Amino acid sequence: MLASLLIVFREVLEAGLIVGIVLAATKGVARRGLWVAYGVVGGVLGACVVAAFAGELSNMFAGSGQELFNATVLLLAVAMLTWHNVWMAGHGRAMAQDMKRVGAEVSAGDRTLAALAVVVGVAVLREGSEVVLFLYGIASQGGTTNAALLAGGALGLFAGACVTAAMYFGLLAIPAGKLFNVTAWLITLLAAGMAAQAVLFLQQAGYFQFWMSGLWDTSWILPQGGQSIIGLIGQMLHTLVGYSDSPDGLQLAVYLATVAVIVGLTRWERTNHPRRASMPKPA
């Protein structure tokens, strides 16, 4: 039971952290709960579809269907996170000044919420399909020990939800004036980490076979996964800031390029749309 709890927990950890960050990053935007719920429900449905067709997906594109699918959804999430940060560069200061008023600006808010719902959906979809396959494998065998395994899986899901809550309330402890600054950086590093992860999947699929030698190996001090508590910390850092215990050259290059592009675009947005950045105060 403990084993299945840990397996499911490790799979849902990433999605849990991402949902927590998205909730904090959209504090004060109207109807964000609804959009995040869309993302989660869509992700779960998608996960079931992906799990059901895992074999078929794998066999597409000369056996690289799964890798290309993972890379595609990761890059989609990177694009959505980038867009959110750029949007926030235009609206963030105003939001921090007067959350309720911007909350009324529903149509603009809905667009960035849709982008973040995609991010949530993708995170749930990727990890969720593995949870579905794992639990389905247990359930299909039947028996009483398997009931305990399924219970462990359910507890693992619950623990993942607790991570979301911890992330969210932890971030809310940050003063309102600084909150969106912090979430903007978190989202930047989250996106960069996802882009670097997408590089790995593309290399696994046989593309971009250059700069592949490892730059360093810190797996002996902080492995990015595994059974231990340290491994769990490494995995959280992997999700949050894109930590890798042995990145290759292309991964690091793409990571840095993603950070540079997001920072560059947000600066550009801030200087070119200064009026949006400092909306008129109510009389």
Place this chain on the structure above:
Amino acid sequence: MRRTVLLAAAGILALTVSACGQEAAPIAVTIKDHRFTPSIIHVKANQPSELIVTNGDDGAEEFDSSSLKVEKVIAGHSSGNVRLRPLSPGRYPFMGEYHSATAEGVVIAE
């Protein structure tokens, strides 16, 4: 008997794939009863290689290795290819994440 058929199927698959690529012939790996066979896999160092992993179990398995930088789900009663990047000489452990108590193995690059 079933295992022989599976191994033969994996072998044929491996031959078919190797005919298309110019890399070294893919290495067939089978999962049965949540164990890898062979569990010790030798590859040549500093050149890419490929595993064809055939899952003979009912449930899916995830071939997972952070040192090999591979995560790949192999559905039950199906097979999938796992490309290995050029590896410097050494030992690279891998596991079946869904049954890590029994599904363990190591790639040795030399």
